[in-house]
Amino acid sequence: MIKKIFLALFIVVLLAFAGAGAVLYYFVVLEPGEEISEENIRSILGRESPVFYSDGVTPLGAFFSEARRQYVEYQEIPETFINALVAAEDNRFFSHFGFDVQGIARAAIKNIEAGRIVQGGSTLTQQTAKNLFKRKDRSYKSKFIELIYALRLEYRYTKEDILEFYSNQFFVSGNGHGLGVAARYYFNKKPEELTLIESAYIAGSVKRPNYYNPFIKKDPEAMDLAKERGRQRVAYVLKAMLNLDMIDELDYKLAQITKIPFEKGTVGYSLDSVMELVTDAVSSERLLEAMRAQGIDNIATSGIRVITTVDKYIQHQTLYGLRKQLSTLDVRLRGYEREEVQKELAQKKYRGDRTIETGSFVFGTIEKMEKQGDEIVIEVETGLQDGRGRIDRNGLESLVDARIKYLKNRWTESTKKDVDEFLVQLQEGDRVWVSVREIDEFTVPVFDLERFPKVQGGAIAVNNGKIMSVAGGVENRFFNRAMYARRTMGSSYKPFVYSAALQLGWNAADLLVNKRDVFVFQNQPYFPRPDHEIDNELVSM
Known part of the structure; x- marks a missing residue:
């Protein structure tokens, strides 16, 4: 009787395995689905993540755009990177069939010994499947589906193909992915030029790029x-490569004493200050963890839509206002002398805005100058589409007024005569920096003359904790002064102090001492020197 029961159980188990095998055969071999096709995988690797203004409709930019992608074929991947990746992530990659039972068991033992998760059991194939085919969550069902995709990849593609897919999808920075971008971003090199230590660094950082990224x-x-x-991660990868006989003892020791030769390269075009902030946000561990909770382990291939709090109109006005005020301030500080201005503009590599619209700041060349009575017309060619326009008398007045204050004193007001006399500072053929004041009824741009400033600044508009706009400087790229410049706040901080005082019960009529004094802050004496006479020793708050 017992034998019959065991026999029956054996048959049931055998049939169960046979059924499971048949199901796997059906979904892996017979009906793998269109998702597994090379065309679909290439489209996933080419996905962009659009970024929108606060309305959720108007485009602000995009992550992982074509300008920030560089697909690398397998034959272009250096052997040092392949070995480093396999050593760091899946040392049995070339011998397993999609998942590694031995690796899973080894990871489980390591985790039990450590009392926490210190090692994962996912193979490179499973990681590729997880990153290419978004899973809904972290449930066992989702992990089983991920395993099916891994088996499909193993059945349909060679190991070399899978490594190629993996090498083109891992996250590098907030707006780039893949080995091609990583080599350029970290070391300013092509992938085939990578050294052993550079390959080890990139391979070792694919799981946590932000953790190891100094830039x-x-x-x-x-x-x-x-x-x-x-450095510590590279040491780990090199040791793993040595243990697998991928490198010899001499190469290992030489690499151990070599510094990682970071040299940040240019990937695509530079980000403006808003997109830089969004890039920092989507690279933050807090947001990445939130996306992982939704089954997104690799933002680079997710195709997510990013909606910001930035208002397009306020952003446009903020950048315009900052540029305009910096131009005026620079003239008040340095004047406007033709020879000096032309020398500075000749050395500028910045190209200015690339479209002509109200509020744009662009470079141009004076092609013709006319003055008939009070009317002044200076024709300027910018080289942009619909970019031929004019500077009129109104377009000179703001700059001339600032120049007169530089030449005389801050209370001097410019006159019509000052504008006329200023024309000697301009000649046909001169380079100029102008802003678009308006587009007239004939679609001709009307310009204001500006000076490209040496003085810099930043501006940020916040409403109820939301960033509505941010401008990091005249060029609005590379360094965001609104967020990262370390400057004293000056009187701009007074509203915060007064608000705190009111919250603490002070009254707007309370009297404050209004005489010169010395204050000590952080062991440094501070002696405020107002530029006006003090009439009263006590003033209301």
Whole structure:
């Protein structure tokens, strides 16, 4: 009787395995689905993540755009990177069939010994499947579907194909992915030029790029910490490669004493200050963790839509206002002398805005100058579409007024005569920096003359904790002064102090001492020197 029961159980188990095998055969071999096709995988690797203004409709930019992608074929991937990746992530990659039972068991033992998760059991094939085909959550059902996709990849593609897919999808920075971008971003090289230590760094950082990336850190201490983390990770990868006989003892020792030769390269075009902030946000661990909770383990291939709090109109006005005021301030500080201005503009590599619309700031060349009575017409060619326009008398007045204050004193007002006399500072053929004041009824741009400033500044508009606009400088790229410049706040901080005082019960009529004094802050004496006479020793708040 017992034998019959065991026999029956054996048959049931055998049939169960046979059924499971038949199901797997059906979904892996017979009906793998269109998702597994090379065309679909290539389209996933080419996805962009659009970024919108606060209305959710108007485009602000895009992550992972074509300008920030560089697909690398397998034959272009250096052997040092392949070996480093396999050693760091899946040392049995070339011998398993999509998942590694031995690797899973080894990881489980390591995790039990450590009392926490210190090692994963996912193979490179499983990681590729997870990153290419978004899973809904972290449930066992989703993990089973991920395993099916891994088996499909293994059945349909060679190991080399899978490595090629993986090497083109891993996240590098807030707006780039893949080995081609990583080589350029970290070391300013082509993939085939990577050295052993450079390959080890990239391969070792694919899981936690932000953790090891020194370029996204905002202060020297954080940058040094990221470099030290990178050094430790490289040491781990090199040791794994040595144990697998991928490198010899000499190469290992030489690499151990070699610094990681970081050299940040240019990937695509530079980001403006708003997109830089969005890039920092989507690279933050907090947001990445939130996306992982939704089954998104690789933002680079997710195709997510990003909607910001930035208002398009306020952003446009903020940048325009900052540029306009910096131009005026620069003239008040340095004047406007033709020879000096032409020398500075000849050295400028910045190209200005690339479209002609109200509020744009562009470079141009004076082609013709006319003055008939009070009327002044200076024709300017910018080289942009519909970019031929004019500077009229109104377009000179603001700059001339600032120049007169520089030449005389801050209370001097410019006159019509000052504008006329200023014309000697302009000649046909001169380069000029202008802003678009308006587009007239004939679609001709009307310009204001500006001076490209040496003085810099930043501006940010916040409403109820939401960033409505941000401008990081005249060029509005590279360094965001609104967020990262360390400057004293001056009188702009007074509203915060007064608001705090009111919250603490002070009254707007309370009297404050209004006489010169010395204050000590952080062991440094501070002696405010107002530029006006003090009439009263006590004033209301």
